[in-house]
Amino acid sequence: xxxxxxxxxxxxxxxxxxxxxxxxxxxxxxxxxxxxxxxxxxxxxxxxxxxxxxxxxxxxxxxxxxxxxxxxxxxxxxxxxxxxxxxxxxxxxxxxxxxxxxxx
Numbered sequence: 001x002x003x004x005x006x007x008x009x010x011x012x013x014x015x016x017x018x019x020x021x022x023x024x025x026x027x028x029x030x031x032x033x034x035x036x037x038x039x040x041x042x043x044x045x046x047x048x049x050x051x052x053x054x055x056x057x058x059x060x061x062x063x064x065x066x067x068x069x070x071x072x073x074x075x076x077x078x079x080x081x082x083x084x085x086x087x088x089x090x091x092x093x094x095x096x097x098x099x100x101x102x103x104x
Contacts, residue, residue, distance in 0.1 A: 003050025012089045016068075019051055019091055023066050064095030 001007060002018050010018075069090040071082050082090040 001050075002052035007050050015051065016089045016091070020068070022052070023091070063097070064093050066091060066093045 002015070002022065007015065007018070069082075069092045070088055071090060073083070077083070
């Protein structure tokens with residue numbers, strides 16, 4: 001699980017390992033959910049502590065590609081997180097409304 005006190009106490013590489021395992025364990029798209037975005041309580045999304053939440057179904061952008069990323073710091077900013085210190089352990093998802101072609 002990528003949330004909770006135990007998860008939050010891990011170092012960034014251990015967190016990345018957990019997240020990446022979840023990403024690659026199942027590459028099937030989720031079932032189409034009803035469009036409920038405008039009726040979703042966003043407070044539950046922002047109140048999760050960690051990198052995973054299960055408070056709502058994905059209602060848009062079901063398809064996408066996920067990859068590990070690295071931030072190259074150009075300096076001159078006060079950013080935090082991946083932008084300051086965690087540069088080698090990022091994950092990004094680029095999503096789309098329709099199926100994408102998988103390149104191997």
